Amino acid sequence: MNGQSIDYQELLFAFQQGAVQLINEKKELNQINVFPVSDGDTGSNLASLMQTILEETKDESTSVIDVLEKIADASLLGARGNSGIIFAQYFNGIYNNLLLQEEKDSVASFVKSVKLAIKEAYQAISNPVEGTIITVIRTWAEALNDDEQIHGHGLEKLLPKALTEAEQALKNTTKQLKILQRNQVVDAGAKGFYIFIEGFTRAFVNKQTAVKTMIQDDDSVKIEVSESRHSNAVKPNYRYCTEILLEQVTQTKEEIQEKLSTYGDSLIVAVNRGKARIHIHSNQPDQVLSYLNTIGQPVQQKADDMLLQYQVNTHKKAPIALVTDSIADLPAEYVLSNQIHVLPMNILIGNTSYIDKVTIQSHQFFELNKNQSERATSAQPTLKTIENLFSFLETKYEAILVITVAEKLSGTFHTVKEAAKRMTSSSTRIEVIDSKQNSAAQGLLVMRANEWIQAGLPFDELVKQVEIKRNQFKILVSVDNLDPMIDSGRIPQFIGKIAKKVNLKPIVSLNGEGEGKLSNFAFSLEKNEIKVLQQLKKLQEKNNIKRYAVIHANAQGRATHWESKLIEQFGFEPNYMMDISTVIAMSAGQGSVAVAVEIEESGD
Known part of the structure; x- marks a missing residue:
């Protein structure tokens, strides 16, 4: 096998086709997503990762190691969710181990690196659970590295057998976790890895392009949530699914894991060459970010409200969704108990962007801002953030009412209106109202609208009354x-x-x-x-x-x-x-x- 080498262009093609294959299947992965939280976004999270890989590997590569470096960097940049970060750590592990090999373009070196990277994938998880993506990764890598099969063969001879072993491991996940057995599904993350490897193998062995086309350039990966949620969905232990990408990291993966373990569960940390991707379920995303700010430079973050999603899935209070932005001052307990959906404003302090009322509170703002030479700024929710929320709500509600901060004070109203226009394929009605208010005045208007919704006011009458009442x-x-x-x-x-x-x-x-x-x-x-x-x-x-x-x-x-x-x-x-x-x-x-x-x- 030592005489066999890998054509870097074929390797890149295989990675790209694996990515396309996974993007094509994201909807199915969302539908079977029940572990660790039934939030229906595993497919979309992995598709986001794969789309980043496609974007970051467009430029010409020059070698196997160059391909793997681009894949590794793109993975940390685009990783979302538990499975996405495990993917990222595994790809980074392959690259890191390949750097240590003498022959960086040989089949032997690649296969060895694929197996050694298993350890790094496991280390990314604070509490590894078998019957998930990590099991299928390990099974595939070990099958690829079977000493009795590899001598004298190229990679195209090794991949089909490894794919078969991975398929069997995927089927077995249903038996390994009770929640999968109850729902009679395989693990969504594990299937995501198998789909990627399937596309990778077909491309490398048969030079076969993924059957479906890639997503359009103007249609970035949305969080698509299936209407068929599972009846066995479990209430999350922690409210927010928090993810942060750090640069200029000064601590090791183990040090970060030890510190963050006190803030929640489902902790996954992927670290490579000064960058880190962190995933944690926590009730204190602001404290998580506060700590991470001391050991690196946060460049991306998100925090999804899993508890609100769970409540909507299991006990929706009304057929009309009520949405506002985070400028509306309402108690967090009221917002949650009344299932009000909040579009977060973004706060930029120095080089760090924060999520209003989630990863930063107002009292923290004054402390963080006092030593800054430049004035902090704010930005309305992005178009993609709004579209993602609408994509979720349209599967749950008959209509959506959005009450925004005054148009004269923010561009939020226009951005939400634009997002609503784009929902052309949706049968769910969306109305966007300029509150002509802000802060607690906006909050009290939202409170009144909520009371009308709970009382069963028809949607047209609701819109009319809010427009009258806002003054x-x-x-x-x-x-x-x-x-x-x-x-x-x-x-x-x-x-x-x-x-x-x-x-x-x-x-x-x-x-x-x-x-x-x-x-x-x-x-x-x-x-x-x-x-x-x-x-x-x-x-x-x-x-x-x-x-x-x-x-x-x-x-x-x-x-x-x-x-x-x-x-x-x-x-x-x-x-x-x-x-x-x-x-x-x-x-x-x-x-x-x-x-x-x-x-x-x-x-x-």
């Missing part, structure tokens, strides 16, 4: 420092600078179109507070105040003081008091306190 919400913000609002453009610069120059403390609110405005200037926070209470009293005298909320930017003491004053004035407690969203905290500044109210005009 009956007000928010009054007491700001200590106007710089953040001036810098972010939330208030006109010339007015803000004049107010700042004479040390005025204005009340900040929104006009009827959702634009920021200043009013009732005072020379101290104490007098500013008095003016807020006076303005709210006038509102109460003119219109009945149905509900209200108090929010703050790292100013719990001041907010509690306001709460007691408002209880005395209104005669009832607020619906909630909470930290402000990170995006609003960026513009309102530390120490800000706000009150949002819903009024009922005469005749309501």
